[in-house]
Amino acid sequence: MSTPLQHHRLPAIALAGPTASGKTAGALALATVLGRQGLPVEIISVDSALVYRGMDIGTAKPTPEERAAVPHHLIDIRDPLQAYSAAEFVQDATRLMADIRARGALPLLVGGTMLYFKALFDGIDDMPPADPAVRARIEARAAEYGWPALHAELALADPVTAARLAPGDSQRIQRALEVWHLSGQPLSSFHTTKKGAGGALPAGDSALYSLEPNDRAWLHGRIAQRFDAMLSGGLVEEVQALRARGDLHPDLPSMRCVGYRQVWDELDFQAARGQGAPLNLAHLRERGIAATRQLAKRQITWLRSMPQRHAIACDQPDAVAALVQAVLQRLGQHTA
The missing domain is CATH 1.10.287.890 (Crystal structure of tRNA isopentenylpyrophosphate transferase (bh2366) domain)
Known part of the structure; x- marks a missing residue:
């Protein structure tokens, strides 16, 4: 016999928050409660660090026991030598959400990489792909003059991006200069222009819950x-x-x-x-x-720019219970 929750119409639930806010505990509690009510849950990691194999301690990766209790996806899918982009995340998460729903389960997107959430909700802008020749020229100039000098060049072309990058952040300085040389547009303009069609998971079609502290000292x-x-x-x-x-x-x-x-x-x-x-x-x-x-400060700033989020005070004793209750209420409102 089916249960009311199994007839929900939400394509996914999203749980975001700054580092150390209790996302893993909240996600596992949600999976336990919903599973008991007949709605199995599978977790999709929204974390740019958890994708890497051999990086377990410093990423606070879910334990083998936690991963055995609830299916987890997008963990340990890359070697640390490999990159993993927001566009790849959206492609993988979109496929996984469809697969999970086809199994009669609820996709639960959990993590703190806000760029991934933004790409999922708003879509990916059509930035130019990497160009080996342009990158080689930038690297050659960096070898001659140093990355701080190239950071100063970036500040003239794209002051918004340069302001958020350290002078020694070679990887991001290189990409920002590459985009500028290839498109004639600053990287920051791509981040502020949304694609008309929206993302793979438009904000109105999902429920985004955010664990945020009232007291930053906590x-x-x-x-x-x-x-x-x-x-x-x-x-x-x-x-x-x-x-x-x-x-x-x-x-x-x-x-x-x-x-x-x-x-x-x-x-x-x-x-x-x-x-x-x-x-x-x-x-x-x-x-x-x-x-x-x-x-954590940057993550909270990102979250506060997402008006669709439902904030839960993670520094309150009943934070997990409040999260579970809010999700149950939302699912109840979206049953067929």
Whole structure:
């Protein structure tokens, strides 16, 4: 016998939030409650770090037990040497949502990569694809003059993009200059112009729930606790194993992930001090927590630009219960 929830008309539920806001716990609670009411759930990860194999501790990847309890998708699908774009995410997520619905289950999109959510809701702009010849010329100029000089050039062509990039962010500076040379338009203009047809999951056709703290200090405390747990759980050893491969470098998207970049840099500092030099764990902890706070701040800024979201105060004791109740109510409103 079917249950009322099985007749819902929502194509998906989305759960976003800054790092350390409790998204995994909320998603698993939702899957448990909905499953008990006859609506199975499958989770689609919306996270640009979880796609990488061998990067488990620093990404707070769901445990094998959590992944066994609820089907998870888009985790461990790339080697850290490979890139994974927002366009690829939209293509994969769109296919997965259709497959999950065909199985009579509810797709639950969970994560904190806001660019992926934006691409899913608003669509992907037609930016020019990578051009090896243009990239080679940019890299040659960077080798001669340095990336800070190219960052200064970018500031003249695209001040909006340059303002949000560090002078040493070679990967993003290169792409922004590439787009400028190929199209004559700044990269920032593509980010602000929506495609007329909308995205694969138009905002009005889905329910977006956002875990946001009322008290930023609460989130900062969670971030510090989690980074400490990562350090004690083997984050440094995980990055050492990745470095030992010999084919990875700090400018790869995977190694630019928060936590990994700070550990990589600290290991470089240690190597520069000579054999037997101790790792400065206090400095690493300080930089890692600061970088994670900055990430959370950017995520919250993105979320507040999404008017369709339903915010849940994640620093309240009943946050998970409030999320579950809100989703149940929304599903009840959209049954056939």
